[in-house]
Amino acid sequence: MAMENSPPSPHFLFVVSGIQGHINPARRLATSLMTSSTPAAVRVTFSVPVSAHRLMFPSLTSPDEETVDDAGVTYIPHSDGFDDGYNQEVHGTSTYKSRTQAAGTETLAAIVAALAARGRPATRIVYTFLVVWVPAVARELGIPAAIYWIQPAAVFAVYYHYFHGHDAALAACATSDGDDDHAVVRLPGMPPLRSDELPSPVSITSPAHRHYLLLDMLRDLFRDIDELRPTVLVNTFDALEHDALRAVPELEILAVGPVVPDDGESSQSNTDIFRRDGDANASSYMDWLDTKPARSVIYVSFGTILTMSERQVEEMRRGLEATGRPYLWVSRHDAAAVSEKGMVVEWCDQVRVLSHEAVGCFVTHCGWNSALESVTRGVPMVAVPQWTDQPTVAWLVGERMGAGVRARVDGEGVVERGELRRCVELAMSTDGDGDGVRAQAEQWRKRAEEAVAVGGSSERNLRAFALGP
Template structure:
C-alpha cells in the first residue's frame, strides 16, 4: 500500500547525473519512495539545472530538491564543451565539495542521510556517503541488457572496440546474440565520440561490489534473464519502470508528470491537434533531449514521414530546426503534420490517436512507449540506443528498426523510413505489434502495482531501514529479487517522481532555502547563495526565487 509521505526518520538523498534523461527517473524513484510514507526524500541537482526549469516543480510527494554547484553554474556542461571529459572532471571536483557540505548540513539540521542513492555516472559519490555514515545505493539508468554488456566489456570478456568481424557475440545473461551494430556505440570500433564517454560508461561499475544496494531502471518481467544475471553478478534489483504513477498503477495522488522540464512543452497545441485525429492514426516522432541527427538524416526522416501517408507529430528541438529541408514545415497541411519544439511525451504516447512512435530509442522514451503500449519504429543514434533497438525488434517484438544512422556513418534513407512506418501502422504484423505492446504495458503496470516485482523490491529496501524484516507473498519472489548470492545484498526501487511541494536550495556551504507549495521563499540563515554573481534567480516556471 502506498500512503502519503510525512517527515520520516528514514532520509534518502538521491544524486542524479545533471541531465534531464537522468534526473527524471531518479526523481520518479524518489517520489515512489516518499509515497510509501515515513520517508524523507531529497534530490540533489545542480544550480544550472534549477535555473533552467521551465515549469513549476510541484507535486504531492514531498520530495525536496537540494541545489549544489557543479562548478558550471552559469552554463552547465556547455561551459566546458558538453557532456565529456572536462565537464566530468569539473563535476567531480566541485561536486564533491558541494555534496559533502550538503550532507553535513543535513546532519546538522537533525536530518542526516540514511541512504544516498547515486547515479552511476558519478562513481565518486559513495565515498561521500560513507564519510557521513550513510548507506550507499547505486542507480543504473540503462537497461539490464546494456548493463550486462558493459559488465562483460569491463571484465575483458568482450573485445573493445567491437568491430564487424567480432560478431555475432553470444554473451552470458543475454537471450540473443549481438552484432557489432547492436552493442552500445561507445564500445564500437566506429565510435567517434570523445574517449571520455567510453570511460564514463565503463567506470560506472567501479565499486559496485562494495555498495549496499544496486538498482536498475527496468522491470523483471521485461528482462528476466538479464535481471537474473545482474542479480547474481551485482546483487541488483529492478525498480522500474520509472514512469509517473498516473500512467501505471495510479497509486500516487496527482503524479501525472515528471514535473521537471528543461524544455517548454507545447501541451495545449499538441492536445488540440491530436484530439482532431482518429484513433491509432498518428505517427509520433522524437529524438529526445540530447541526440542530434545530422542534416542528411533529418532530411531523410522528414521526407519518409511525409511519404508514409499518416499524419505525424514530430518534436524537433529549436536547436535542430535548421536541419529540416528548406520549405518542409511550410508545405505541411494542418492534417498532414505538426512540428513542435517540445511536447509532453507521456501525454502524447497515452493519447488514443497515437499508433506508432518513431524513436531514437533512448531508454526513457523506450520504457515510456512500452508502458503506454505503443509500437515503435527504432532509429537509434548513439550510446545504448542500438541495443535498445535490437530488443524492440527481436526480443520484445513491438516494432521494427530502420537501418543506417546508428553511429556507423550511414544515414537512414527516406524510403526505409516510409517502409518501416507503413509496416508498423498498416502492415501484416501491425496487429502483432499492437498486441505485444499492450502486453508489455500490462506487465509494467503489474510490476509497479501493489505486490508487483518492482514494488516488492522497493518495499523490501525501505523495510531494512525501518528496523523490521521484509515479509510478503513469496510467490512474487524471483532469484533476481531475492538477492541470495554472495554479492546480492542490495534491494531497491525506482518509480515515479516529480519534485515535491518543498524546494530546498543548499549551497556548497550548506545554506538552505525552503520553498513551500505556494512557492514563497522562507529563508533559513541565508545571507547569500554563495557568490551567485549575476545568476541571482532560480526560475521555476513563472515563479522566481530572488536572492
C-alpha cells in the first residue's frame, strides 16, 4: 500500500520549438537531467514539432513515430499546425500564433494523456521561449512548468524589465544613434547598457516591423510568466552573470550551464537538422587542422540562420586573406576563389573544431550556443553580432569577460576587411592586449568548468531541480 501511495518518479516533458539553436541546448539539458545525481530515476520525454522530428530522425517509418535515444530520452512529436515546415514567405505571420496554439494545445494534451495512461505521468513541463502556448496547457492540466531560457540571463532581465514599465526607455536607447543622452539605459539590478548592447526586439516600435511577431510572442511569454511564476532555468553560470541572475527577484532563476557537449566528439545530444555537406568531408577538415600549428587557425562561422550579404562575404574573404593565417570558414556561399591558405566547408562539427588545438580564435555571430562552446574551450572570439540576443552576447564576451574583441561595423552593418584583420590580430596576438584576451579566455574556461563540475553552482542547481517541486 505504501508503494501505491508513493509519488511518481520525476518525469520531465520537454516541449521545444523546431529551431536547431533551441533543440540542441534542450537535448543537452534533457540528457543532463537523465544522468543527474538524484535518489529516484528520472524520466525525460522530448517533444518537438513533427517537421523537426522528421528531420531529426529521418529513418523513422512514420513522421510522428516515437523513438528513444542512447541516453534513454523518449521523443514524441507534437503538431504546430505546420507539419511540412513553416515558411514565413509562404505562410505569412497573421495566423501563426493562433494556428500553432490550436494544434499544439490539442496534440500536447494528447501526449500528456498517453503518458499518464502508460503509468508514466509527466511531473514537470519544461519549455523553451518560442512555444508560448505551452504554459496554458500546463496550467489547464495542473502540471508545474519551468522555462528553459537558452539565451543569457542578461537578455531575460532586459526583456522582463521591458514588459514591466521600461519599454519606452529601452526603445529610445535601442533606436538612438549612440551619440545622445538616450544611448545608455539603466535597468534595475543591471549595469548600464549601450544601444548596441541591447537585444534587437526592444527596438521594434511598429507592428509593421518584419520581426514584430517575435516581440508579440515575447509579450505573451512574459504575461504567462507573471501569472504562473515558473522556475527559470538559464543556460549560463553564476560567475559570469551573477548580477543578471538576481536582477528579477520576483522569480526563481537558476543557472544550470554552460550546457554544452562534454568533449570534442560529436554528441548524442547534438542535432543538425540542416544538410550536412560537411559530414562526408569531416576527415578532410579535421586532417587539415592536424597539419596546422597550435593556435594558428581562424575559425569562422555565423550559424545556421544568418545569410551574409555579398559585400560582407567579399570583405570577410579579403580580411581573412590579409591576416596571412590559415582559416576554416563555414559558409553556404560560393567561395571557390579562396587561396590555398583557407578551407571553406558548408557544414562542420563545431564542437570538434573548437576543441582542436590548432584553432586560435573564433569569428562568430555571437549566438549564445556558439559563444558558450567557445568559452568552454578557451578559444578567444571576434564578435560580429547581428540581431536578437547577439549584441548582448557580444557585450558579455568583450566587456564582461574580456575573452573576445567586438568588431566595428560601417554604415551598412558590414565589418570591413581592415577591421576584421585588426580584431583577429588582437584576439590571436601573444603579447600586449592580445595576450590578455587569450589569458581571459582561458580563465573563463576554468570558471565554466568549475560551475558544472560535481558540487559546482550549476550542478547543484540542476540536481535540486531534478528532485522536483
